[in-house]
Structure formats: structure tokens, C-alpha cells
Amino acid sequence: MAHPHKSETPQAYEAEETQLKDRLAFVDKYPSAARISRLSLGVSFTALTIGALLGIVQALHRTNVFRFIDSADYYSVLTGHGVLLALFFTIFFLTGIFTWGTSRSLGRELHSPRFSLAWFLLMLSGAVMTATAIFGGLVGQIPFSADVLYTFYAPLEAHPLFYAGLAAWLVGTWLAGADWLRSYYHWRQDNPDERIPLQMFMIMTTMLMWYIATLGVAVEVLFFLLPLSLGLIQSVDPLLTRTLFWFFGHPVVYFWLMPAYFAWYTVLPKLSGGRLFSDPLARVVFILFLILSTPVGFHHQYADPGVPEGFKFIAMTNTMFLLLPSFLTAFTVVASMEYGARQRGGSGYLGWLKALPWGNPAFAGCALAGMMFAAGGFSGIVNAGMNINSLVHNTLWVPGHFHLTVGTASALTMMAISYWLYPQITGKRLQFYGVAQAQPYVWFIGMGLMSNAMHRAGLAGVPRRTAEPQYQQFDFVPALGSMSEMRLQIALGGTLLTLGAVMFVTVMLGTWFAERGRGRLRVDSHLPEPISGATDSPRVLDNVKLWFAIAVVLVAIAYGFPIYSMVADGVFTPAAPPFPA
Amino acid sequence: MHVHRFERLWLVGALTLIVLFIGTVTYGAVGAGYGMVDATGGQVDPTNTTASENFREPGVYEGSEPGHYDVYVEAKQFLFVPGTSSPIRVPANSTVTFHVTSADVMHGFEVVGTNINTMAVPGQVATVTAEFDEPGEYGLVCNEYCGSGHHTMAGTLSVVPESQYNGTSTANTTSTANTTSTANTTSTANTTSAANTTSTANTTSAANTTTEVN
Numbered sequence: 001m002a003h004p005h006k007s008e009t010p011q012a013y014e015a016e017e018t019q020l021k022d023r024l025a026f027v028d029k030y031p032s033a034a035r036i037s038r039l040s041l042g043v044s045f046t047a048l049t050i051g052a053l054l055g056i057v058q059a060l061h062r063t064n065v066f067r068f069i070d071s072a073d074y075y076s077v078l079t080g081h082g083v084l085l086a087l088f089f090t091i092f093f094l095t096g097i098f099t100w101g102t103s104r105s106l107g108r109e110l111h112s113p114r115f116s117l118a119w120f121l122l123m124l125s126g127a128v129m130t131a132t133a134i135f136g137g138l139v140g141q142i143p144f145s146a147d148v149l150y151t152f153y154a155p156l157e158a159h160p161l162f163y164a165g166l167a168a169w170l171v172g173t174w175l176a177g178a179d180w181l182r183s184y185y186h187w188r189q190d191n192p193d194e195r196i197p198l199q200m201f202m203i204m205t206t207m208l209m210w211y212i213a214t215l216g217v218a219v220e221v222l223f224f225l226l227p228l229s230l231g232l233i234q235s236v237d238p239l240l241t242r243t244l245f246w247f248f249g250h251p252v253v254y255f256w257l258m259p260a261y262f263a264w265y266t267v268l269p270k271l272s273g274g275r276l277f278s279d280p281l282a283r284v285v286f287i288l289f290l291i292l293s294t295p296v297g298f299h300h301q302y303a304d305p306g307v308p309e310g311f312k313f314i315a316m317t318n319t320m321f322l323l324l325p326s327f328l329t330a331f332t333v334v335a336s337m338e339y340g341a342r343q344r345g346g347s348g349y350l351g352w353l354k355a356l357p358w359g360n361p362a363f364a365g366c367a368l369a370g371m372m373f374a375a376g377g378f379s380g381i382v383n384a385g386m387n388i389n390s391l392v393h394n395t396l397w398v399p400g401h402f403h404l405t406v407g408t409a410s411a412l413t414m415m416a417i418s419y420w421l422y423p424q425i426t427g428k429r430l431q432f433y434g435v436a437q438a439q440p441y442v443w444f445i446g447m448g449l450m451s452n453a454m455h456r457a458g459l460a461g462v463p464r465r466t467a468e469p470q471y472q473q474f475d476f477v478p479a480l481g482s483m484s485e486m487r488l489q490i491a492l493g494g495t496l497l498t499l500g501a502v503m504f505v506t507v508m509l510g511t512w513f514a515e516r517g518r519g520r521l522r523v524d525s526h527l528p529e530p531i532s533g534a535t536d537s538p539r540v541l542d543n544v545k546l547w548f549a550i551a552v553v554l555v556a557i558a559y560g561f562p563i564y565s566m567v568a569d570g571v572f573t574p575a576a577p578p579f580p581a
Numbered sequence: 582m583h584v585h586r587f588e589r590l591w592l593v594g595a596l597t598l599i600v601l602f603i604g605t606v607t608y609g610a611v612g613a614g615y616g617m618v619d620a621t622g623g624q625v626d627p628t629n630t631t632a633s634e635n636f637r638e639p640g641v642y643e644g645s646e647p648g649h650y651d652v653y654v655e656a657k658q659f660l661f662v663p664g665t666s667s668p669i670r671v672p673a674n675s676t677v678t679f680h681v682t683s684a685d686v687m688h689g690f691e692v693v694g695t696n697i698n699t700m701a702v703p704g705q706v707a708t709v710t711a712e713f714d715e716p717g718e719y720g721l722v723c724n725e726y727c728g729s730g731h732h733t734m735a736g737t738l739s740v741v742p743e744s745q746y747n748g749t750s751t752a753n754t755t756s757t758a759n760t761t762s763t764a765n766t767t768s769t770a771n772t773t774s775a776a777n778t779t780s781t782a783n784t785t786s787a788a789n790t791t792t793e794v795n
Contacts, residue, residue: 072729149726153687155703156728238627238687238703281588302617303689303700305681305707309610309619316606320599327595331588381602386617387609390696394689394724461693463724468732474720477694532583569624574704576627579658579686579728 026100026424026525032113033103034425039120040096041422043127044089044414045508051085052501054078059450059494061467063487074467075147076137082150083134086406087169088127090256093414095123095176097259098203100425101266102180104525105199106187116179123172129165133158149465151249154225154241157578163226170214170221177207195534196542198279199266205286206258208548209251209293212555216247216297228578235575239306240566246297247559254293256406260373260413261285264333264366266527267417271363272340272356276530277332280537285332287541288325291551292318295558302386303393311562312386318558319384326377333370339531361433362523365416365440369409372447376404379455396469397458400451408447415504416440420523422511429519431510435503443500450493453486618699622680622706630655630682635706637680639663641671648674654681656688656701658728664721664736671713671738672746678710689724692738700725713740 027034054077060066061074069077099116103109110116136144136159146158180203184196196204220241227233265285269276276282298315301307338352346355357363379401383389392398423430430436460478462469476483540546584592609615623635630636639662642651650671655662663669671677681690681701688701692711699707723734 071732075726075729075731078726147729153725156686156726239705242687242702278583278585278588281584301700303698303707304705305618305622305700305702306620306624306705309617312617312619313610317603320602323599323602324595327598328588328592331591335585335588385602385609386606387613387615387696388606390698393698394691461691461720461722463689463691463722465724465726466732471720471722471735473735473737474693474718476720532585536583574624574627576685576703 025427025521026104027427030103030109032109032116033099035113036110036116036120037096037099037421037425040092040099041418041425041508042512043124044092044096045418045505047084047088047092047127048411048501049505051081051089052498054081054084055501056494056498059491059498062469063491064468064470065487065491071467073138075149076134076145078465079137079147079149080131080134083130085411086150086252086256087166088131090259090406090410090414091173092123092127093418094255094259095120095173096425097262097414097417097421098176098180098206100421100525101199101203101262102183105197106183108183108187110179111182111186112179115175119172119175119179121172122175123169126165126167126169126172129161129168131165133162133165151245152225153245154228154236154238155576155578157225157229157580160226160229163221163229167218167221167226170218173210174214177210180204180207195539196544198276198282198530198534199262201283201542201544202258202262202265202286204544205290205547206255206262208544209258209290209551210255212548212551213248213251213255213294216244217249220244220248233572235572235577237566237570237572237574238576239304239574240563240571242304243297243301243307243563243566246300247294248297249300250297251293253402253406254289256410258286258289260369260410261329263413263417264329264370267420268333268363268366269336269340269530270527271360271366271420272337273344274336274340274342275528277335277339278532279530279534280532280541281328281332282530283534283537283541285325285328287547288322290547291554292322292325294551295554296322298558298562299384299386299389302389306566307562311558314558316384316386318554320381323377323381326373330370330374337367359437361436361440362416362420364437365412365419365443368440368444369412369416372404372412372444372451373409375451376401376409380405392458394464395458396454396462396464399464400454400458403447403451403454408443408451412440412443412447415443418504418508422508423521423523424525426511427516427521428511428514429521430507430523431514432507436507439500439503439507442496442503446493446496446500448493449489450497453481453489453493456480457483457486457490616710618707618709622682622708624704625682625706627682627684627703630684636682641669644676644678648676650675650677652677652679654679654690654701655684656681656690656723656727656734657684658686659723659730659734661690661721661723661734661736664738665734668718668737668739669721670746671740672743673713673716673740674743675740676710676712678708681707681709686727687725688727688734689722691722691724693720693722695719698724716740716742 057069057077058081133144133146136142137147144159144161146162148156148158152158184200184204224236224241228236265276265282296315296319298307298312299319302312337356341352341355344355346352382392383401419430419436456478460476462476625633625636631638637653639653639655644651652669654664681699682705683701683703685703690701691698697709697711699709701707717740719738721736721738723731727734
């Protein structure tokens with residue numbers, strides 16, 4: 001299906017860049033950007049290692065296969081798992097790959113190496129503070145604790161260090177975005193008439209979305225939770241702080257996904273042996289994410305009292321339309337892969353699938369992640385369905401869903417792309433290649449086991465976020481399968497996933513310690529031009545200011561009245577004092 | 582800008598699907614009459630939930646129409662009152678409105694295996710109405726993390742045959758939602774469980790709406 005039309009017969013890619021530049025690794029061309037990228041990925045993979053080890057503790061504890069911690073401590077472990085993986089693993093990866101993408105697509109270093117290092121260090125110190133507060137909860141002698149989970153709903157209260165760390169880390173991400181945008185600004189001075197390079201366009205729209213979205217959590221933490229934990233204020237309105245959290249809490253989902261989309265659009269076609277199907281449609285997709293990511297947060301509050309049904313309905317329709325960019329992505333990614341497969345000699349309706357490089361870990365990981373994302377998308381549609389959501393709200397269905405999306409679409413793509421990217425920013429050949437080849441499949445099987453069981457257990461009513469989902473008062477009655485079989489699949493799947501994470505980290509550590517310049521790198525940063533390029537698309541697509549303005553208006557419509565009605569009766573009313581007091 | 586024919590078809594298909602999804606949700610709300618938890622439950626003071634008219638002393642009350650019941654449930658670390666120490670008892674063939682609030686942190690109120698599933702938010706009253714056609718036992722679970730004892734927070738909802746319910750509940754109620762007229766209301770959900778001292782603390786002095794439950 002992915003035949004290029006006549007005017008766009010693929011040229012030989014080799015001619016598009018000079019031979020010499022092609023052979024140089026990214027680290028040789030842009031050593032300073034490569035360093036920031038490496039540092040970010042280093043922190044990201046450290047967070048992944050710790051988070052994954054906490055994951056197996058939970059999988060075995062919940063299912064009662066092996067319990068070696070106290071159930072009261074389960075929640076510190078769960079907070080660590082959520083914060084380290086959802087915020088630090090994913091977003092330090094994002095700063096790593098976006099730093100690479102900015103430099104690569106603009107063809108220049110970031111503007112000031114010192115400024116780049118400053119935002120990285122700010123993010124790192126914030127992350128360390130927050131992690132300290134969380135793990136302090138596991139050590140009796142330390143007065144810190146933050147067993148408030150990743151959503152830290154007030155009036156549950158954590159140590160001030162937890163919130164202060166989050167705030168510092170968040171400001172770091174803002175400065176990182178400013179760094180990339182500043183590089184773009186300087187590039188624009190030198191290239192007044194060129195179209196924005198595709199990767200830079202994706203980075204810009206993603207960061208603008210992030211600036212809008214993080215406003216909610218910044219206000220929540222700085223004006224309410226941090227002062228509350230310091231004793232400066234005595235109470236908060238729990239519904240208001242929860243609403244501010246979800247103002248941020250859904251767009252952050254796209255902040256996890258955008259690095260994966262970025263890789264699927266700009267790198268995966270090359271890994272498949274071809275080129276991107278359409279550059280303009282990639283831009284359309286990212287514009288849709290900028291516009292629609294934030295005014296959907298109330299779909300996390302379908303079950304909340306105090307929010308009028310009409311605003312839930314607006315969030316529901318916006319959410320459903322947010323399916324569109326993902327549907328478009330599914331088309332483009334599959335079409336680009338098919339095109340690549342046919343370039344490699346594949347044929348037939350489905351026979352071309354065999355021609356894809358399934359032994360290349362970077363390709364296999366991205367492709368398997370994309371497949372699981374399709375499944376996760378459909379379970380997400382159930383969550384988005386306002387009324388059917390009542391069946392699955394806060395059940396194990398929900399973590400079953402997001403382990404397919406952030407836990408596979410994002411996480412597995414990030415790991416897979418690292419097999420391709422890390423050698424380029426270190427100048428070192430990937431080590432333990434066989435382990436890397438097997439790793440995406442281990443993850444895929446582990447997630448298949450764990451996630452299907454979680455979804456079904458959720459349908460039976462098994463709650464999420466609990467240390468012991470076994471109750472004396474009643475038994476769960478599953479519609480499909482048995483409780484013991486699901487428990488077994490969750491325990492086994494969780495074990496395989498942790499194994500998968502350890503395999504990945506082994507490859508990265510091996511590569512880190514390998515000798516530079518030994519052996520051929522096997523990968524390069526050159527990306528072939530899309531079949532349908534940016535030049536034949538309307539220039540309005542690049543009018544980022546316009547899309548940003550539309551996004552702000554939609555947010556105002558979705559959130560203006562509900563937030564006004566929550567604060568109109570007093571910012572701290574109804575007043576709930578913190579717990580533990 | 583060239584958009585491939587297949588891609589155009591895909592776009593139209595995707596948009597159709599999206600509109601259909603929105604249509605099913607709209608049908609559920611308008612056609613099937615599924616009522617969402619919304620803002621109609623009003624607000625309360627989380628530190629004194631029964632001080633305003635939006636929330637009554639936790640317990641089961643007869644509603645304004647025959648066959649309708651109101652159940653006031655207070656969630657707190659780590660109990661449902663009523664529900665945990667003794668089951669919430671309602672008769673079969675009834676329409677039951679649950680009024681749920683929290684006296685401390687966020688909780689969840691899930692009747693296992695049903696779509697009765699709401700957040701219990703301090704300061705807000707969630708109202709969910711459901712019909713119970715047949716007798717049965719349901720589990721209650723707190724499905725939002727609420728502290729170190731969260732996994733112990735559960736309870737039971739007993740839907741008893743109408744004949745048995747009449748036997749144990751007091752019939753002469755004239756309750757309305759108005760707390761000023763609760764003088765002769767008896768919120769006796771559980772006259773059989775003498776051990777329970779937390780819920781329905783004052784079946785005889787229901788006029789006193791500010792009585793502490795613990």
C-alpha cells in the first residue's frame with residue numbers, strides 16, 4: 001500500500017550527506033550535546049533499574065507469591081516505582097533524546113554548554129531530593145517519608161523534601177525546553193526561510209504542550225502542597241488540588257509518548273530499511289497533540305463528586321478526538337515499515353512482514369512496542385467512555401492499560417532506540433548484542449502475561465494500588481479465567497519484565513565500559529528524507545504560535561469555569577487538614 | 582500537500598469510529614439514562630460531615646418515595662461507616678442512592694462487580710443511584726490509596742429479601758432530605774448487630790445531627 005507517487009521516486013540516500021560526515025558518530029560532530037544526552041540517559045537508566053527492581057517486589061507481594069516486606073511499606077515501594085519510572089526514567093530519557101534531536105536536526109551544538117549542564121544538574125538534584133524523601137519511608141530512623149504515590153493526592157501529606165525536589169526537577173525541565181527553543185531561535189536567525197526541521201518541530205510542539213500542562217502541577221505544589229507540608233497553611237481543598245494534578249496528569253502521558261512517537265516517525269522508518277511516509281502528516285499529528293493533550297484531564301475525574309457532568313462530557317469528546325493523531329500514527333508507522341520492507345525485497349499482502357529486520361533490537365523493540373500500543377489504545381477507549389468507565393475506574397484494569405502505553409509503547413521504544421542512539425553519543429559499539437536482540441521479546445512476553453491478567457482482574461473488580469487485594473468479606477468472581485491463574489500470570493509477567501530491564505541495563509553498562517573506537521559502530525545518525533517532504537505542505541503548519549494560542553483557548557474552555565467554581569467559595573474551602581496530622 | 586488515497590480513507594474511518602464512540606457514550610447518558618457522579622451532592626465540612634444539610638448521620642434511610650432508600654456512607658481511614666463493622670442492609674426491589682463522603686483523605690467506594698464506583702473526596706458528597714432487583718451479597722472495597730492500612734478497608738452490602746428487611750427495619754419513617762425533619766427518623770440499618778457501635782450510633786436521637794460517630 002505504501003507506494004510513493006511518481007514525482008517522489010526515492011533517490012539513493014547516500015547522496016544526501018557527504019561520505020565523511022556520515023562516518024563520524026554524533027559524539028564527534030557535537031561533543032557537548034552528546035555529553036548532555038549521555039548524562040540524561042545515565043540518570044534515566046539508573047531510575048529504570050531501581051524502578052524495575054521495585055516492580056518485581058510489588059508483583060510478587062500483591063499476588064502473595066512472595067512477601068518479604070511489610071504491607072504498610074508496600075506503598076513506599078509503589079511510590080518509588082511510580083515516580084522513578086513515570087517521571088524520572090521517561091523524562092530524563094526525553095531530555096537525552098531531545099538534546100540529540102535538537103542538535104542533529106538543526107546541525108549545531110546547543111547554544112551554551114554551561115546552561116545545558118545547569119538545567120541537567122537542577123533536574124538531577126530535584127530527582128535525588130524526591131527519591132530521598134520516598135526511600136526515607138523504608139528506613140525507620142530517617143524522619144522522611146513520602147508514601148503518597150505518584151499522584152500525591154492531598155490531604156495525604158509527604159515530607160517537604162518530596163515536593164521541593166519535584167519543583168526543582170520541574171523547573172529544570174522548563175529550562176531544558178528553553179535551551180532547545182533558544183537553539184532553534186539562533187538557527188532561525190541564520191535560516192530565515194527554511195521549514196522547521198521535522199525533529200525540531202516535534203520537540204517544539206511537545207515542549208509547548210509541557211509548558212501549558214505543568215502550570216497545573218506547579219501551582220498545586222508551590223501554592224498548596226509545599227506550604228501545607230511546611231505548616232505555612234493549615235488545610236487545602238482536596239478537589240481543587242486533585243483537579244490541578246490532573247490538569248497536568250494527562251498531558252504528562254503525552255510527554256512520555258512523544259519521545260516514542262518522535263522515534264517512530266523519524267528513526268523507525270530508517271531502521272525498517274525505508275523512509276518516512278509523510279512529513280506534513282507527522283506535523284499535523286504533533287499539532288493535534290499540542291492542542292488536545294491538556295483539555296482532557298477531567299477524564300481522570302469521571303468518578304469525582306463536585307465536577308458537573310457537562311465538563312466531564314467535554315473532556316470525553318476531546319479525549320475521543322485525541323484518538324485521531326494516534327490512529328494517523330498507526331497508519332504512517334505501518335506504511336513506513338511496509339515501504340521499508342518492500343525496499344528490502346519483501347512482497348505479498350502480509351509477507352512483507354518477514355522482510356523486516358526482526359533481529360535488529362532497535363527495530364524489534366519499536367515494532368513490538370507499537371503493537372502493544374494498539375492494544376493499550378483500545379483499553380484506553382474503554383477508560384475514556386464516560387459511563388463504562390465506572391466498571392473499571394481504579395481497578396487493576398487501569399494499571400493493565402498504562403503498562404501497555406507508558407510501560408511498553410514508551411518504555412520499550414526508549415530502550416530499543418537506546419540500542420541505536422547510545423553508541424552514537426558515546427562512540428562505542430553496542431556490547432552483548434545477543435542479549436540486546438532477545439530483550440525486546442522478553443519484555444513483550446512479560447507484558448503480554450501481566451497486562452492481560454491485570455485487565456481481566458480489573459473487570460472482576462480487583463482494585464489497583466493495594467498491597468493485599470485479598471479480602472475476608474467476599475471473593476472476586478472473574479468473568480474470564482480464575483483468580484489464581486491471573487495471579488500467576490501477573491507474578492510471572494512481572495518477573496520477566498524485571499529480567500528484561502536488567503538485560504537492557506546490562507547491555508548499556510557493557511557499552512558504557514567498552515573501549516571507544518573499537519569495532520565498527522554499526523549505526524549512524526543519518527536519517528533519510530521522507531517520501532512526501534515538508535516543502536509541499538502548507539506553511540501554516542509551522543505557525544507554532546497559532547497552534548499554541550488555540551491550545552490555550554481550549555484549555556480555558558475546559559478548565560475556566562470548573563476551576564473558577566472551585567475557588568469562588570474560597571481557595572481553601574472545603575478545608576481539609578493534612579494526614580498524617 | 583499530497584495525502585495518499587489510503588491515508589484519506591483511513592482518516593475518514595478513524596473519524597467515523599471516534600464519532601461512533603462519542604455516540605455510544607451519549608446514548609448511555611441520554612438514552613439509557615446512566616447518571617454520572619456530579620456536583621449535585623453538594624459540599625460538607627470534612628472535619629464535621631453532618632454539620633450541613635448535604636450529609637446525614639451515616640446509615641440507611643427510607644427515601645421520599647416507596648421502595649427508595651438513601652444510604653449515607655462516611656469513608657475514613659480505614660473504615661466504611663456503615664459497611665465495614667456491619668453490612669449495609671437494603672431490601673431487594675429497591676432503588677438506592679448512596680451518598681458518600683470522606684472524613685479525612687481520598688478514598689474510593691466500589692461495590693465489587695457492579696458499576697457503583699465513586700471517589701470519596703473530603704469536602705464533597707458523591708451521589709450514586711442504583712437499582713437492586715434481587716437479594717445478594719456484595720463486597721465493598723476502597724479502591725483509592727488512603728494510607729498504610731488501605732488494603733484492609735473493605736466491607737459488605739447485603740441486599741436482603743423484602744420480607745426479611747421489613748422484619749428488621751423500622752417502618753414509620755417520614756424522612757426527607759431535610760435534616761431539620763429527621764426527628765422521627767430511625768436509621769436502623771442493622772438492628773441485628775449489637776457489636777457495631779460505630780455506625781448508627783443514635784437510632785433514637787436522630788435529631789441530633791452533629792453527634793460524633795466514633
